[in-house]
Amino acid sequence: MLVMKKIFPLIALQILLITALNAQSYQTPDKINDLVFTRLDVRFDYEKCYVYGKEWVTLTPHFYQTDSLTLDAKGMDIGEVAIIKGTQKFPLKFIYDSLKLRIRLNKSYSPGENYTLFINYTAKPNQRKGVKKNEHGVYFINPQGREKNKPTQIWTEGEPESSSGWFPTIDRPDEKAPSQISMTVPAKYVTLSNGRLASQKSNSDGTRTDTWKMEKPNAPYLFMMAVGNFHIYHDHWRGKPVDYYLDPKYAPYAKKIFGETPEAMEFFSKTLGVNFPWNKEAEIAVSDYVSGAMENTTATVFGNPFQGSVRELADQYFNAGIEHELFHQWFGDYVTAKNWSNLTLNESFADFGEIIWLEHKYGKDAAGEHVAGGLNGYLGDKNNYTKPLVNYNIKEPADMFTGVTYQKGGRILNMLRNYLGNEAFYKGLHIYLTTNALKNAETTQLRLAMEEASGRDLNWFFNEWYFGAGHPVLNISYKWDEVSKMESVYIQQQQEGQIFKVPLAVDIYSDSKAARHKVWLADKNDTLRFHLDRKPDLVNVDADKMLVCQKTDNKPLEELAYQYFHAPLYMDRLEAIDAAGKNLRDTTAQKVILAAINDKFPGLRKKAVRLIESADSAMKIKAQPKLAALAQSEQNNQTKTAVLQVLAKYNNAENLPVFYSALKSESYNVQAAALFGISRIDETKAITAAKTLEKDNEGELTEGIFVLYGKKADIKNWPFIYKRYTDGTLQEKIHLLNKFAIMVININDSNATRQGIAVLTDIGIQYKSDGAAPYIIKFLDKIKDAKKKQNDDASFNAASKGEEEINQAK
Known part of the structure; x- marks a missing residue:
C-alpha cells in the first residue's frame, strides 16, 4: 500500500496506475499458447537429488498465429528441444535463463493447429538459489537413507507456481490439460500421481515404470508425483477407489486417519448436486511436507500431523483438514480460479467446506467454534484489514495466501448462505459448478450464479465483501424507555473507510422466548426501535452470529448471563463466558463459569475450566469437586487434559485417585496431565508412575517424563532419556532439546555427561547450516559451568x- 501524503497528485496517480497495471499484468498475462496434453517420463537420482525428465508437450495457439513459445522451467538443465513430426524430431532454437524457456518454433502456427515438442531436461531443485522452502516443486526426503527413523520419499508441491520446478510448462492456473506421467523408480517403492494407474512395467535393472493417466483437464499446479515405501489401504465411494497411502508404521490406523473421506464425498456430492467429479480420490501422508496439505486433483498430499497411532489420534480435536482438501476437488480443481487474484474461489470455499462438514458431522457448536476461531484468526492480524478478498494489487501469488482469502473468505460465504438461505445458496453453487465445469472462473461468475439462483441483486454484497476491504466495527448500546415501552438499540459503525450495508437478525427475549426481527444496517449510526410489553430480558444483536465484524456489545453482565442460559448458539455462550472471565469476582460471572464447566460442548467446558486458574480462592473451592467429577467423566481428551492440569494446581492429595485413573487413558496428553498432577503432590510417586510409561510415550507425555527425570537427574533414569532422545525423530529432538540438555547439565555422572555432549555436538555439526550451532554452544557452555563446579574435568x-x-565444521 502506498502512502500518498507527500506526493504531488499527478505523480501519485501515475504511481497508482503503474502499480495496478504491473499487478494485473503479472496475474493475468496474455494467453498466446494453450496446453493441450502433457506427457512426462521421469527418473530420479537419489544421490544428486535430480529429476531426469523427458517431456512431450502438445500445444496450440490461443487465438492469434504465433511462431514462438515461452515455458516456465525453473532451475533446470535443458538438453534438447525439438518439434515432433511423425516419428522424427527436428531440433529447435531456444534461449534459457534458468526461469523461462523461450523457443522459436519451426513455423507460424494458427489457432486449432496443434504442435508437439520434445524436451529433454534435468531438474535440480536443491541447487536453486534464493527460493523459499515451498518453491522447489519436487522434494527428496532422506534420499540416501542416512537419517535415522525417517523414510526415503520423493513428492511434489506445485502451488502456486512451483510445478515448473520439475517439468517445463505454462505454470498458471488458467491452463488446463490432460496428462500422462511415467515414473521409473526402485521396484520396492510405491508411486502415486493424478488419475488412474494405467500400467506397471518391471525393468531388468531392478526398477519399475508406473504410468499414470489423467484423462480430464487439470491445471499444472495440481500435477503431482509421490514415491516411497507407502502402504495402501483400499476404500471406496459409489464404486470409485478411495485409497490411503501411509508410512508402514501408521498403516494399521489408515481408516482411523482418513476414514471419513467416503462419508464426506457423499455429503458434498449431495449438498452441491454435483457428484465427486473424478475417477478416484487418493490421500497420501508424507514426511517433512512444506505445507499443511495440498489438493492435487485425485491425489491429495498431507503432512506429518495427519499421521498418527490410535493413541496419538486420540489427542486430536475436531479436525476438518481432510474435508478442506476434499472440497477443493470441486472448488479449485473442477472449477479453478482464473488467476491468483481470485484465489477466494479456491481457498475460501475449502474453508467454508470445513464449516459445513463440522456442522453436518459434529453439530452446530463444533461449526460455531470453527467459525469463531477463524474470525479471530483473521481479526488477529491488522494487515488483513486493508486487503480486499479479490485483490489485483499484489506483487506475487504468495501475497494471496492470507487470513483474508482463507478465514475471512470462508466466513463471507457462510454469511451469504445465511442471507440467501440454504436452498438458494446451494442452487447457486450448483449453477456455478456446472456452468464452469473443468474451466476457470472469476468472482463475477460466482455472483451471477447466485443471482440466477436467488433472483436477488448481489452487487452490493460482492462490492462490499469481495472487492472492498475491512469489516464493520460495531459499537452496540441499549436503552429501555418504561413510559413509551420502547427498546432502542444504537449501533455505530466505527471503522474507517466504507460503511457496510448489513442484514441482521435481532432476537428479543422475554419469559425465555425469543422473537426474531430482521433488520438492515445502512448508516454510520443506526437506531433500531422495538415496541414491547415490558423491558426485555435480552436483546441479542446478530442472533445468527454470522456477521464478519468486530463488536463491542455494551450489555450488562446480567443480560450476558441470561444469554448463556437461554440463547442457543456456541457464540452466544462464548460471549457470556468471555465477559464472565473479565469479572471473576462477580457472583453472576461465577455462576456462568461454574455452569459452563459442564457446558454441552467440550470446547466451552475447556474454556471455563481454564478460567478457574485465575479465580479467587473461594471460587476455586467451589469448583474443585466439579473439576474432580469432570476429570473422570469427560470424553474429550483435550478438555480432559485441561481439567487435569487445572486440578493438579490444587496440590490436593485427595485428587490422587483421579490422576491415577487418568494414567490408564489411551491419550498421551491425558497421561501427561495425570503425571503432572501426581508430581505436584509427590514427585517420588510420579517417578514410579513414569517408569510404567517408558515403553510407550509420545508428545506431551515424553516431554513430561523428561521434565520429571531432569529435576533430580538420577543416573538410573539416564538410559531411558538417552535412548528415547537418540531414537527420536528430528522434530522430537528439536522439541526436547532443552529438556535433554538440562538432564545432561544436572546429572552428576561423567560417562552419562559425555554421552550427552556427543549427542549435542552431533546436532550442532549436522544442523549448523540451519542455525543450530549457537544454541548447542550455549548448552555446552552451561555444561562446562556445571562440571567445573562438580570438578568433573x-x-x-x-x-x-x-x-x-x-x-x-563446514
Whole structure:
C-alpha cells in the first residue's frame, strides 16, 4: 500500500496506475499458447537429488498465429528441444535463463493447429538459489537413507507456481490439460500421481515404470508425483477407489486417519448436486511436507500431523483438514480460479467446506467454534484489514495466501448462505459448478450464479465483501424507555473507510422466548426501535452470529448471563463466558463459569475450566469437586487434559485417585496431565508412575517424563532419556532439546555427561547450516559451568572439544 501524503497528485496517480497495471499484468498475462496434453517420463537420482525428465508437450495457439513459445522451467538443465513430426524430431532454437524457456518454433502456427515438442531436461531443485522452502516443486526426503527413523520419499508441491520446478510448462492456473506421467523408480517403492494407474512395467535393472493417466483437464499446479515405501489401504465411494497411502508404521490406523473421506464425498456430492467429479480420490501422508496439505486433483498430499497411532489420534480435536482438501476437488480443481487474484474461489470455499462438514458431522457448536476461531484468526492480524478478498494489487501469488482469502473468505460465504438461505445458496453453487465445469472462473461468475439462483441483486454484497476491504466495527448500546415501552438499540459503525450495508437478525427475549426481527444496517449510526410489553430480558444483536465484524456489545453482565442460559448458539455462550472471565469476582460471572464447566460442548467446558486458574480462592473451592467429577467423566481428551492440569494446581492429595485413573487413558496428553498432577503432590510417586510409561510415550507425555527425570537427574533414569532422545525423530529432538540438555547439565555422572555432549555436538555439526550451532554452544557452555563446579574435568574437556568441533565444521 502506498502512502500518498507527500506526493504531488499527478505523480501519485501515475504511481497508482503503474502499480495496478504491473499487478494485473503479472496475474493475468496474455494467453498466446494453450496446453493441450502433457506427457512426462521421469527418473530420479537419489544421490544428486535430480529429476531426469523427458517431456512431450502438445500445444496450440490461443487465438492469434504465433511462431514462438515461452515455458516456465525453473532451475533446470535443458538438453534438447525439438518439434515432433511423425516419428522424427527436428531440433529447435531456444534461449534459457534458468526461469523461462523461450523457443522459436519451426513455423507460424494458427489457432486449432496443434504442435508437439520434445524436451529433454534435468531438474535440480536443491541447487536453486534464493527460493523459499515451498518453491522447489519436487522434494527428496532422506534420499540416501542416512537419517535415522525417517523414510526415503520423493513428492511434489506445485502451488502456486512451483510445478515448473520439475517439468517445463505454462505454470498458471488458467491452463488446463490432460496428462500422462511415467515414473521409473526402485521396484520396492510405491508411486502415486493424478488419475488412474494405467500400467506397471518391471525393468531388468531392478526398477519399475508406473504410468499414470489423467484423462480430464487439470491445471499444472495440481500435477503431482509421490514415491516411497507407502502402504495402501483400499476404500471406496459409489464404486470409485478411495485409497490411503501411509508410512508402514501408521498403516494399521489408515481408516482411523482418513476414514471419513467416503462419508464426506457423499455429503458434498449431495449438498452441491454435483457428484465427486473424478475417477478416484487418493490421500497420501508424507514426511517433512512444506505445507499443511495440498489438493492435487485425485491425489491429495498431507503432512506429518495427519499421521498418527490410535493413541496419538486420540489427542486430536475436531479436525476438518481432510474435508478442506476434499472440497477443493470441486472448488479449485473442477472449477479453478482464473488467476491468483481470485484465489477466494479456491481457498475460501475449502474453508467454508470445513464449516459445513463440522456442522453436518459434529453439530452446530463444533461449526460455531470453527467459525469463531477463524474470525479471530483473521481479526488477529491488522494487515488483513486493508486487503480486499479479490485483490489485483499484489506483487506475487504468495501475497494471496492470507487470513483474508482463507478465514475471512470462508466466513463471507457462510454469511451469504445465511442471507440467501440454504436452498438458494446451494442452487447457486450448483449453477456455478456446472456452468464452469473443468474451466476457470472469476468472482463475477460466482455472483451471477447466485443471482440466477436467488433472483436477488448481489452487487452490493460482492462490492462490499469481495472487492472492498475491512469489516464493520460495531459499537452496540441499549436503552429501555418504561413510559413509551420502547427498546432502542444504537449501533455505530466505527471503522474507517466504507460503511457496510448489513442484514441482521435481532432476537428479543422475554419469559425465555425469543422473537426474531430482521433488520438492515445502512448508516454510520443506526437506531433500531422495538415496541414491547415490558423491558426485555435480552436483546441479542446478530442472533445468527454470522456477521464478519468486530463488536463491542455494551450489555450488562446480567443480560450476558441470561444469554448463556437461554440463547442457543456456541457464540452466544462464548460471549457470556468471555465477559464472565473479565469479572471473576462477580457472583453472576461465577455462576456462568461454574455452569459452563459442564457446558454441552467440550470446547466451552475447556474454556471455563481454564478460567478457574485465575479465580479467587473461594471460587476455586467451589469448583474443585466439579473439576474432580469432570476429570473422570469427560470424553474429550483435550478438555480432559485441561481439567487435569487445572486440578493438579490444587496440590490436593485427595485428587490422587483421579490422576491415577487418568494414567490408564489411551491419550498421551491425558497421561501427561495425570503425571503432572501426581508430581505436584509427590514427585517420588510420579517417578514410579513414569517408569510404567517408558515403553510407550509420545508428545506431551515424553516431554513430561523428561521434565520429571531432569529435576533430580538420577543416573538410573539416564538410559531411558538417552535412548528415547537418540531414537527420536528430528522434530522430537528439536522439541526436547532443552529438556535433554538440562538432564545432561544436572546429572552428576561423567560417562552419562559425555554421552550427552556427543549427542549435542552431533546436532550442532549436522544442523549448523540451519542455525543450530549457537544454541548447542550455549548448552555446552552451561555444561562446562556445571562440571567445573562438580570438578568433573573429563566432562568439562569434552564440552570444550564439542564446541571446537562445531566451530570448525563446514
